[in-house]
Amino acid sequence: DAGVTQSPTHLIKTRGQQVTLRCSPKSGHDTVSWYQQALGQGPQFIFQYYEEEERQRGNFPDRFSGHQFPNYSSELNVNALLLGDSALYLCASSLGAGGTDTQYFGPGTRLTVL
């Protein structure tokens, strides 16, 4: 049973560029959440997708957008990259979008913005 997978593992971009990160949820899971984890900090909630719609959103600007596909996989897009966007981006999947569901985390994508 494959867990949550994310691609790519590492990414280097320059300021102003755009980036797309990808996530495949654990088998049987229908909900995907994205988090940003800066160095030395805990994960910060970006948004959650369920039934191909954004259900919840954290305090992130509109430069951060996402998508969920019919097979429940998801993409995170960040436009007009800033140096401060450098972080580990985590994807978590769960069965259901309720607050009691256990989230299973992927290994993350390390984004470096130069």
Next chain:
Amino acid sequence: AQSVSQHNHHVILSEAASLELGCNYSYGGTVNLFWYVQYPGQHLQLLLKYFSGDPLVKGIKGFEAEFIKSKFSFNLRKPSVQWSDTAEYFCAVNYNFNKFYFGSGTKLNVKP
């Protein structure tokens, strides 16, 4: 705004010592509470969770946590730590079946 605080950023213990990691959260309505652990080189994984019932919850590997509503706390405990418990521990809170908030984490180093 909702927030989660973990006051101990780095804890060093010897094997067999008892562990208690603090977690406090701000008021924000209905809460569901979690502790996650990240072992070196591994993904975040769930240790335990609480959303109703007995405020003392037991998780994997001998960990437990107590929800004290009046203190807005959900502290993690283990009576006797092992070297293999060396990891980073994160407290997380879900408010009103809505957004998740994580604390900044506590790095635990257990000396053999």
